[in-house]
Amino acid sequence: MMSAQIAFIGGGNMAASLIGGLIQAGHDPKRIAVAEPNAARRDWLRAQFGVDVADHASAVLDHAQVVVPAVKPQQMHDVLSGLTLPSGCVLVSIAAGIELATLRRWLGDADIYLVRTMPNTPALLGAGIAGLYADDTVPAAARDLASYVLGAAGTCVWLDNEAQIEAVTAVSGSGPAYFFLVTEAMREVGEKLGLRADIASTLAVQTFIGAAKMAEDGLAKQIDVAQLRANVTSKGGTTEAALRHLESAGLRAIFNDAMHAAATRSRELGASLAKET
Numbered sequence: 001m002m003s004a005q006i007a008f009i010g011g012g013n014m015a016a017s018l019i020g021g022l023i024q025a026g027h028d029p030k031r032i033a034v035a036e037p038n039a040a041r042r043d044w045l046r047a048q049f050g051v052d053v054a055d056h057a058s059a060v061l062d063h064a065q066v067v068v069p070a071v072k073p074q075q076m077h078d079v080l081s082g083l084t085l086p087s088g089c090v091l092v093s094i095a096a097g098i099e100l101a102t103l104r105r106w107l108g109d110a111d112i113y114l115v116r117t118m119p120n121t122p123a124l125l126g127a128g129i130a131g132l133y134a135d136d137t138v139p140a141a142a143r144d145l146a147s148y149v150l151g152a153a154g155t156c157v158w159l160d161n162e163a164q165i166e167a168v169t170a171v172s173g174s175g176p177a178y179f180f181l182v183t184e185a186m187r188e189v190g191e192k193l194g195l196r197a198d199i200a201s202t203l204a205v206q207t208f209i210g211a212a213k214m215a216e217d218g219l220a221k222q223i224d225v226a227q228l229r230a231n232v233t234s235k236g237g238t239t240e241a242a243l244r245h246l247e248s249a250g251l252r253a254i255f256n257d258a259m260h261a262a263a264t265r266s267r268e269l270g271a272s273l274a275k276e277t
C-alpha cells in the first residue's frame with residue numbers, strides 16, 4: 001500500500017490534512033500528486049510536503065490507484081464530470097453531503113470503485129478520525145485502499161449504512177470547530193478575569209490538550225468522560241459552580257440543536273446538489 005499512487009484533486013485544508021497524515025505515516029511524497037489551480041497554494045504544497053503538483057486534474061490521474069476529489073461540494077459536479085478516471089481506481093469522496101448515487105451519476109459509466117467518507121482536519125497530525133461507507137459492490141481490496149489513505153491520518157470507522165455519514169459529519173467532521181470555539185471563549189473570559197492575553201491563550205489551549213489526552217487515556221482504560229468530569233468536580237467547589245451554570249443554561253440542548261443543524265445541512269447540501277445537476 002505504501003507504493004500506491006494517490007491523486008488529490010484540490011489541495012486545500014482537508015487535502016493538506018490527509019497528505020500530512022500520509023507523509024507522517026511514511027508514504028513516499030513522490031507517489032502523491034495534487035491538482036490545484038491556485039499557484040501560491042501549489043508552491044506551498046510542494047514546499048511543505050514535497051509532493052508532485054499540477055494545475056489541472058488530468059495531469060495527476062496517470063496510474064492513480066486512489067483518487068481523492070478534495071474540492072468544495074459545490075465544485076464537485078464540475079470537477080468530476082470533466083474527468084477520465086483510470087479504470088479500476090478507487091474514488092474516495094470526502095465531500096460533505098454528496099450521496100454515492102449522485103457521485104455515480106456524475107461519473108457516468110466510469111469503471112471505478114466508490115467509497116464515501118467523512119474525515120476531519122486533525123488528520124494533519126495523524127490524529128484524525130473518519131467514517132467510511134461503501135456498498136456491497138465494492139471489494140475488500142478497494143476498501144483496504146480507502147482505509148489505508150484515511151487510516152494513515154488516524155482512525156477509520158466503517159459504517160453500516162450511508163445515512164450514518166451525516167451523524168459522523170455532525171460529531172467528528174465538524175467537531176474540531178466546536179472544541180476550538182469553546183477554547184476561544186475560555187481564552188476571552190480568561191482575559192476578562194484579568195489574565196494577559198498570551199497567558200489566557202496558553203492556559204485555554206493547554207487545558208484543551210490536557211483534557212484531550214485524559215479522554216484518550218480514558219478511552220483505552222474504559223474510563224468514561226463523564227467520570228473524568230466528575231473527578232474534576234469537587235463537591236461545593238469551583239467546577240461545580242461553573243458546570244451548574246452550563247447545564248442550567250442549556251449546553252446539552254444547544255449541542256443537540258447545533259449538531260442536528262450540521263446533519264440537516266449535510267442532507268440539504270446533498271439534496272440541492274443532486275437536484276441542480
Ligand SMILES: NC(=O)C1=CN([C@@H]2O[C@H](COP(=O)(O)OP(=O)(O)OC[C@H]3O[C@@H](n4cnc5c(N)ncnc54)[C@H](O)[C@@H]3O)[C@@H](O)[C@H]2O)C=CC1
Binds near residue numbers: 011072
Ligand atoms: N475542512 C474540513 O474540516 C473538512 C472538509 N471536508 C470536505 O473536504 C472538501 C474540501 O474542503 P476544504 O479542504 O475545507 O476546502 P478548501 O477550500 O480548503 O479546498 C478546496 C481546494 O480546491 C481547489 N480547487 C477549486 N477548484 C478546483 C478544481 N477545479 N480543480 C482542482 N482544485 C480545485 C481550491 O483552490 C482549494 O485549494 C469539501 O468537500 C468538504 O466537504 C470533509 C471533512 C472535513
Ligand SMILES: O=C(O)[C@@H]1CCC=N1
Binds near residue numbers: 096169173174
Ligand atoms: O464545514 C463543512 O462543510 C466541512 C465538512 C465537515 C467539516 N467541514
